[in-house]
């Protein structure tokens with residue numbers, strides 16, 4: 001459906017209300033997965049967690065209910081508007097490629113493929129170094145990202161409701177001339193009692209091939225301990241990074257001495 005109005009945004013996180021509606025689904029499965037993954041790493045409530053690229057802090061209420069103290073940061077002021085309401089006094093604005101936190105955390109996480117917004121390997125490495133510096137030695141970092149898969153892109157579509165508002169979302173990708181990058185194309189059709197509109201955006205993300213990610217992690221301050229298919233599914237662990245790519249959730253262990 002094409003809406004009455006079309007918003008074309010170079011950064012869909014500037015349209016924080018559209019993101020918040022598009023991700024208005026229940027967070028139970030992600031909270032459950034995180035709680036169990038942290039427990040596997042011996043991190044239990046009331047541990048202090050850092051969410052890198054926290055967006056609107058949609059996971060914070062569920063994790064707070066589970067007993068965790070969650071802090072986080074994001075680059076988008078619009079997204080932080082939502083985050084501040086959900087986690088007052090616990091969020092700050094920072095670039096994941098260059099951030100520092102004054103305190104040590106028991107664990108950290110970064111979900112929904114956000115890590116791929118770090119476009120260069122240098123920025124991705126700087127992010128991991130910063131996360132390691134904020135964690136106590138041996139602490140876990142749970143990272144969810146989409147590894148590149150052979151074949152044409154498969155669009156991801158879903159619908160969410162929030163009261164009398166509805167978002168229909170389609171996310172797909174197209175190639176960039178730089179073979180290490182791709183464009184993520186998002187279309188959100190929003191209907192409310194007052195009418196409908198459409199938000200469109202295309203943003204670059206870094207492509208991580210399974211072998212490249214494995215080498216990259218080997219040179220990082222983390223060791224790869226467990227791989228799951230995706231945070232929303234909480235299936236059994238995989239044997240390692242899947243050679244054919246797809247979404248993965250990684251339990252990384254901080255090896256820096258602190």
Ligand SMILES: C[S@@+](CC[C@H](N)C(=O)[O-])C[C@H]1O[C@@H](n2cnc3c(N)ncnc32)[C@H](O)[C@@H]1O
Pocket residue numbers: 013023052053054055056057058059073074075076079094095096097110111112113114117118
């Ligand atoms: C897919 S959203 C995920 C938000 C949140 N983690 C969640 O689960 O809903 C990606 C987030 O990454 C943020 N982001 C992108 N690049 C960033 C950067 N360099 N530093 C910090 N945040 C960044 C965006 O503003 C956006 O809020």
